[in-house]
Each structure stands twice: as structure tokens, then as C-alpha cells.
Amino acid sequence: MSASGPVDAEILAVVDAVERRASDRGEALPALRSVRNLVVNDEAELAIDYLVNTANAFGLPLRQDEHEQLMAAAARLDYADAVTDLDPRLLQRP
Numbered sequence: 558m559s560a561s562g563p564v565d566a567e568i569l570a571v572v573d574a575v576e577r578r579a580s581d582r583g584e585a586l587p588a589l590r591s592v593r594n595l596v597v598n599d600e601a602e603l604a605i606d607y608l609v610n611t612a613n614a615f616g617l618p619l620r621q622d623e624h625e626q627l628m629a630a631a632a633r634l635d636y637a638d639a640v641t642d643l644d645p646r647l648l649q650r651p
């Protein structure tokens with residue numbers, strides 16, 4: 558497994574959770590499939606940026622634990638600044 562394997566898995570887990578909630582709201586968002594494709598194609602940094610932008614554009618909430626998971630993955634990539642662009646109103650606190 559590549560060094561990015563665990564990071565990829567963390568990002569994909571967040572994408573899965575966001576996608577499930579969007580589906581529960583009756584939304585099918587091809588943009589989330591694009592995020593998944595970026596991760597699979599070894600573009601984790603772009604995937605994080607695109608996920609944050611997609612969440613902001615479509616008002617997709619992230620739970621606190623998902624935000625922390627995404628931030629941890631981004632920090633390992635030295636890309637944590639991208640996660641801070643998430644609209645704070647979308648962060649769901651327990």
C-alpha cells in the first residue's frame with residue numbers, strides 16, 4: 558500500500574458520509590463522485606480542496622468527527638489550510 562493509502566481511506570470515508578447525507582436529502586451530486594475519482598487517481602490534495610468547495614457550494618454539512626478526520630488527513634499531506642475554507646456554518650457539532 559502506498560504512503561497515501563491511509564490518507565486516501567480517511568478522505569474517502571468522509572466523502573462516503575457526506576454522499577449518504579446528500580442522498581438522504583434526495584440529492585445526487587456528481588461532484589462527490591469527482592472527489593472520489595481524484596482520490597483514486599492519487600490527487601488527494603485536489604480532492605480535499607474540491608470536497609470543501611463542493612460542501613460550501615451545496616450546503617453539505619460535515620459532522621465534527623468528519624471534519625477532524627479530514628483535517629488530520631490534510632495535515633499529513635501538509636495541506637490543512639484547504640480544510641479551513643469550509644464554511645463554519647456547515648460544521649455539525651455533537
